[in-house]
Amino acid sequence: MAVPRGTARDGAEAVRAVLRAVGELVVGPLVDLVLPRTCAGCGVPGAVLCRACAAGLAAPRLATPRRFPEGFPPTVAAGAYAGRVRPAVVAFKERGRAELAGPLGTALALAAAAVAAGVPGPGPAGIPAPLLLVPVPGSAAALRSRGRDHVRELAVRAVAELRAAGVPAGSARLLGRTGRVRDSTGLSAAQRRANLAGTFTVRAPVPAGALLVVVDDVVSSGATLTEAAATLGAARTRPGPPVLAAVVAATPRRAPGPGPGPGSGDPPAGCPAPSGSPRRSTVGTGG
Ligand SMILES: [Zn+2]
Numbered sequence: 096m097a098v099p100r101g102t103a104r105d106g107a108e109a110v111r112a113v114l115r116a117v118g119e120l121v122v123g124p125l126v127d128l129v130l131p132r133t134c135a136g137c138g139v140p141g142a143v144l145c146r147a148c149a150a151g152l153a154a155p156r157l158a159t160p161r162r163f164p165e166g167f168p169p170t171v172a173a174g175a176y177a178g179r180v181r182p183a184v185v186a187f188k189e190r191g192r193a194e195l196a197g198p199l200g201t202a203l204a205l206a207a208a209a210v211a212a213g214v215p216g217p218g219p220a221g222i223p224a225p226l227l228l229v230p231v232p233g234s235a236a237a238l239r240s241r242g243r244d245h246v247r248e249l250a251v252r253a254v255a256e257l258r259a260a261g262v263p264a265g266s267a268r269l270l271g272r273t274g275r276v277r278d279s280t281g282l283s284a285a286q287r288r289a290n291l292a293g294t295f296t297v298r299a300p301v302p303a304g305a306l307l308v309v310v311d312d313v314v315s316s317g318a319t320l321t322e323a324a325a326t327l328g329a330a331r332t333r334p335g336p337p338v339l340a341a342v343v344a345a346t347p348r349r350a351p352g353p354g355p356g357p358g359s360g361d362p363p364a365g366c367p368a369p370s371g372s373p374r375r376s377t378v379g380t381g382g
Contacts, residue, residue: 200252
């Protein structure tokens with residue numbers, strides 16, 4: 096399923112505004128003052144995510160899982176979950192580098208603006224309606240082990256970036272989990288989908304008139320976004336534009352030949368591992 100064409104040019108202004116924010120955020124003096132001095136992508140001392148590594152998250156593209164699950168929502172990723180992007184996302188998600196919510200949230204804002212720009216209709220900044228970012232809820236076990244909801248942190252940051260770029264946006268935790276899902280490690284795409292079926296619930300009325308954008312950190316098989324979008328779409332009281340999705344990064348289609356596949360946990364070749372032990376920023380994680 097492709098993003099409808101025709102108004103992408105109208106949304107280009109919004110996308111450019113968010114792109115400018117990417118650069119300003121990465122090199123901003125405030126960032127240098129309060130954040131650890133190594134790049135989470137390449138380990139080079141300096142910004143939390145250096146300009147070169149951040150460039151990997153300023154290349155929005157349609158996410159194309161190897162096998163599109165039926166009902167996979169139009170999804171834009173700010174970059175590929177590969178190379179230097181991958182250790183940066185892992186550092187944020189699993190190693191407690193909460194300060195990466197800045198650049199990664201900005202990347203998510205870029206992806207959200209880009210996917211919304213593909214929906215026809217007039218609106219401020221080329222976006223047809225206010226964007227409502229709906230974070231994919233983590234499982235209870237994941238939230239417990241991390242001690243925080245990192246996707247929600249990304250959504251909040253993305254909304255701030257979108258608003259700063261003149262795009263009307265908000266976030267709402269409309270989705271909850273039923274708790275029925277089991278660990279998806281080792282499951283095929285079809286098995287993941289079946290595993291996820293019925294796992295999301297809608298916690299609050301879905302507002303009419305907003306452009307719904309499910310947001311997550313990474314898309315790989317697409318099963319999670321498909322289920323989340325289907326749950327939201329079914330809860331609408333009246334028809335609207337398709338439920339969209341935006342992610343920080345998309346797992347690239349596996350290249351032919353031997354090598355670590357997506358989700359293997361191995362760092363990509365030529366990419367330095369995130370430096371040292373887990374870091375804790377002085378910037379609060381928001382719980
Ligand atoms: Zn770097």
